[in-house]
Amino acid sequence: xxxxxxxxxxxxxxxxxxxxxxxxxxxxxxxxxxxxxxxxxxxxxxxxxxxxxxxxxxxxxxxxxxxxxxxxxxxxxxxxxxxxxxxxxxxxxxxxxxxxxxxxxxxxxxxxxxxxxxxxxxxxxxxxxxxxxxxxxxxxxxxxxxxxxxxxxxxxxxxxxxxxxxxxxxxxxxxxxxxxxxxxxxxxxxxxxxxxxxxxxxxxxxxxxxxxxxxxxxxxxxxxxxxxxxxxxxxxxxxxxxxxxxxxxxxxxxxxxxxxxxxxxxxxxxxxxxxxxxxxxxxxxxxxxxxxxxxxxxxxxxxxxxxxxxxxxxxxxxxxxxxxxxxxxxxxxxxxxxxxxxxxxxxxxxxxxxxxxxxxxx
Amino acid sequence: xxxxxxxxxxxxxxxxxxxxxxxxxxxxxxxxxxxxxxxxxxxxxxxxxxxxxxxxxxxxxxxxxxxxxxxxxxxxxxxxxxxxxxxxxxxxxxxxxxxxxxxxxxxxxxxxxxxxxxxxxxxxxxxxxxxxxxxxxxxxxxxxxxxxxxxxxxxxxxxxxxxxxxxxxxxxxxxxxxxxxxxxxxxxxxxxxxxxxxxxxxxxxxxxxxxxxxxxxxxxxxxxxxxxxxxxxxxxxxxxxxxxxxxxxxxxxxxxxxxxxxxxxxxxxxxxxxxxxxxxxxxxxxxxxxxxxxxxxxxxxxxxxxxxxxxxxxxxxxxxxxxxxxxxxxxxxxxxxxxxxxxxxxxxxxxxxxxxxxxxxxxxxxxxxxxxxxxxxxxxxxxxxxxxxxxxxxxxxxxxxxxxxxxxxxxxxxxxxxxxxxxxxxxxxxxxxxxxxxxxxxxxxxxxxxxxxxxxxxxxxxxxxxxxxxxxxxxxxxxxxxxxxxxxxxxxxxxxxxxxxx
Numbered sequence: 001x002x003x004x005x006x007x008x009x010x011x012x013x014x015x016x017x018x019x020x021x022x023x024x025x026x027x028x029x030x031x032x033x034x035x036x037x038x039x040x041x042x043x044x045x046x047x048x049x050x051x052x053x054x055x056x057x058x059x060x061x062x063x064x065x066x067x068x069x070x071x072x073x074x075x076x077x078x079x080x081x082x083x084x085x086x087x088x089x090x091x092x093x094x095x096x097x098x099x100x101x102x103x104x105x106x107x108x109x110x111x112x113x114x115x116x117x118x119x120x121x122x123x124x125x126x127x128x129x130x131x132x133x134x135x136x137x138x139x140x141x142x143x144x145x146x147x148x149x150x151x152x153x154x155x156x157x158x159x160x161x162x163x164x165x166x167x168x169x170x171x172x173x174x175x176x177x178x179x180x181x182x183x184x185x186x187x188x189x190x191x192x193x194x195x196x197x198x199x200x201x202x203x204x205x206x207x208x209x210x211x212x213x214x215x216x217x218x219x220x221x222x223x224x225x226x227x228x229x230x231x232x233x234x235x236x237x238x239x240x241x242x243x244x245x246x247x248x249x250x251x252x253x254x255x256x257x258x259x260x261x262x263x264x265x266x267x268x269x270x271x272x273x274x275x276x277x278x279x280x281x282x283x284x285x286x287x288x289x290x291x292x293x294x295x296x297x298x299x300x301x302x303x304x305x306x307x308x309x310x311x312x313x314x315x316x317x318x319x320x321x322x323x324x325x326x327x328x329x330x331x332x333x334x335x336x337x338x339x340x341x342x343x344x345x346x347x348x349x350x351x352x353x354x355x356x357x358x359x360x361x362x
Numbered sequence: 363x364x365x366x367x368x369x370x371x372x373x374x375x376x377x378x379x380x381x382x383x384x385x386x387x388x389x390x391x392x393x394x395x396x397x398x399x400x401x402x403x404x405x406x407x408x409x410x411x412x413x414x415x416x417x418x419x420x421x422x423x424x425x426x427x428x429x430x431x432x433x434x435x436x437x438x439x440x441x442x443x444x445x446x447x448x449x450x451x452x453x454x455x456x457x458x459x460x461x462x463x464x465x466x467x468x469x470x471x472x473x474x475x476x477x478x479x480x481x482x483x484x485x486x487x488x489x490x491x492x493x494x495x496x497x498x499x500x501x502x503x504x505x506x507x508x509x510x511x512x513x514x515x516x517x518x519x520x521x522x523x524x525x526x527x528x529x530x531x532x533x534x535x536x537x538x539x540x541x542x543x544x545x546x547x548x549x550x551x552x553x554x555x556x557x558x559x560x561x562x563x564x565x566x567x568x569x570x571x572x573x574x575x576x577x578x579x580x581x582x583x584x585x586x587x588x589x590x591x592x593x594x595x596x597x598x599x600x601x602x603x604x605x606x607x608x609x610x611x612x613x614x615x616x617x618x619x620x621x622x623x624x625x626x627x628x629x630x631x632x633x634x635x636x637x638x639x640x641x642x643x644x645x646x647x648x649x650x651x652x653x654x655x656x657x658x659x660x661x662x663x664x665x666x667x668x669x670x671x672x673x674x675x676x677x678x679x680x681x682x683x684x685x686x687x688x689x690x691x692x693x694x695x696x697x698x699x700x701x702x703x704x705x706x707x708x709x710x711x712x713x714x715x716x717x718x719x720x721x722x723x724x725x726x727x728x729x730x731x732x733x734x735x736x737x738x739x740x741x742x743x744x745x746x747x748x749x750x751x752x753x754x755x756x757x758x759x760x761x762x763x764x765x766x767x768x769x770x771x772x773x774x775x776x777x778x779x780x781x782x783x784x785x786x787x788x789x790x791x792x793x794x795x796x797x798x799x800x801x802x803x804x805x806x807x808x809x810x811x812x813x814x815x816x817x818x819x820x821x822x823x824x825x826x827x828x829x830x831x832x833x834x835x836x837x838x839x840x841x842x843x844x845x846x847x848x849x850x851x852x853x854x855x856x857x858x859x860x861x862x863x864x
Binding site: 006014015017018134212214215216217218219221222224226228229230232233234237292293 | 435439440443451454455457458459460464465468469470471473474475476478497499500501504
């Protein structure tokens, strides 16, 4: 039998996988973009605080991007995440205002309420998608409408949080003096990181570990790679898919709470269209809409790229919202093309429509 | 019960609505044996496999595994795996986006946490011991199809399987890869695994198998030791003809057409699905591709029509070189093609009979030159009458017609374009005898009266002999013979299909 002996060392370096390659590209683009901003715009970009502000302002986006990455790796989609944030923020704001000036307990209750709302949406949508086999796009579209509708029912008018301990919490920031800068009057202004930003970074790490080292995480990759195969390999496809939506719902609820910690006010249009940003962040980070390929570290940098674009445009003379939209659009288009080129060069064929966009199941 | 028997199936019956898929079938597999399961389409091979793996529930009979007196109850593929029956299908049933090591272990470890290092080490050992050229950390999609197949087998072996079912494992492999796979199969055989090998490649059966079980029409024909069953007899058993009967059949004389114009000629034509072959047809000739299922007969005509991606070869139509790379090119060169699978490739079920009839002509004319309603109705009427298509009206959706009538509609679609060369791939499959005869008659009529050239493919040799004046015989994706004149009889055709020595 003329068969090559496989190499003895297990730890041999393998070529980059598609996900790793796409992630590397997005990290490079982020670094390049940030460096260019430092060079040409200077000012704020030279301070660490700028980087921290990107995290502070986009903590909720980072968290729902993780949620999107999880379901997209499993071959699904969830466009209700923005709506769930909006509902959570509104519900929590109203709840806090009923609590007088209650102490930490009422904050804990609010936190549980946020997670509960997310969990409910996750369980409901996951059950419809996995066990009744309804298209995820439709189910989560319905979820989006439902959550937005509920938000308006709760209150048509904006609700500002008047809860004392919570406002204290909002003001609490991690101060890192040595990363700060000296202001003109000679005072040292330390770099500040909000609690939400720390939570977001932690979530990225946790989701990374979950996807890479737990059975559930690997099963999500398997069902996204080839559902029929996953079934014959003995994976409980339905439960895996269900859990991926439950997780994404839970993360949306958490993102709602983080959002409230950043801007303590409920409003019918909170986090409007943020689900689209989250999808964009996932794709830019190297997650394929077709499922099976993706990496949450890449997603983090995808979200940071979107945030940087936003900042750059805000600081440049083109400070109009449509410029930002167009830049985001161009970036996304560029990335999809890049992915398509990279993958076809590696002999994987073109990007195809994901199953939930196809008219008929194959 | 014998000690070396690892699987016994007795009196297996399986009924589907309208058909008896398996009728009292016995099957015995011994330890360390490669046992080929043979039969033509509809013989019941895959039903038997699916009963064994728990995809279907049997209606009757018993299954015993590993010589145990207790009957085995298999209700799902998981059940089958638990008692040591593993299946590797033609299509790879692994996840291409995971690593080799992960594919080996996913779904069968109880751990909630993935121990990458441990899996990779174990996988390296298994791959080494089986001589599979893959690395544990390699992404599966980076491995060749053969290696992916072997990884699937390695997974099954590592799950302590006693019975390994290989369902058409070689269909998408090239010769070298097939050799590699055979090496692995022989290795497993030495380790005492019983292997059920389902394939339609005759030569591969003789290359590795110890025993052959032949099924036909859901019934057991017999179990044979390979050395005792010459290839010709195997084919005869699969097709249900006795060689002695065949010799008695009358020989049919055919007029030679070699003098008339060559309508279509191909040299070294190949596509992504077929190997290079030569082919030509005269005006008014009816010829045919024959061979067992999977011998490459359909793939060849698909290459002629440009239905698969053409990869090489020269094509002349009426003596002029043309390039046919897609069906539209072929249609412009006046070639028509009636596909094998009419449900998938032929009919558009929701459109009316009329729309289905005029479709090809409309494509030829271009969509910016629509036909008038009255013209469409006239064409449809004409062909519904001429072919006696039984339909309530022109507006009836074709999906509601019977199989035979659907086939006639598609035939009408191509006849309407007045092709010089018409390819009919299994036009009579699954339709009633009366319609079958009508279609055969029509084919001969077209050739005689309209001087149309027709290439005909059918699984039934009698039918081929009735309509064709020249038969091109294929085996294992190669043309192995061309029969004309007095050679056109069942015995010779079968011998050519089976090939090899007498």
